[in-house]
Amino acid sequence: MTATDYAFQLQRKSLSSGTYTFVVDNEGRTTHALAVKGPGVARTETETIGPGEQNRLTVTLRCDARTSCGAPLAITAASAWFARSPRT
Secondary structure (H helix, E strand, C coil), X not given: CEEECCEEECCCCEECCEEXXXXXXXXXXXXXXXXXXXXXXXXXXXXXXXXXXEEEEEEEECCCCCCCCCCCEECCCCCCCCCCCCCC
């Protein structure tokens, strides 16, 4: 996954249930963070990713009553305007 200024570019548009490691390369000039949420996934996010940096986030995606366990899970990337303090 590539992060540019105010956008994430995904290589795939859907995934099956399972464990995935998202690798984010920040090719933009601003800082970014990746957050993942969905069925069976507690909101989880990366540390802030500075320009030219890379970070990884491993999550397990699960199906629920709204999604068939055999069907691909749709994924989308969106930019959001928010401020958050770095973790200590």
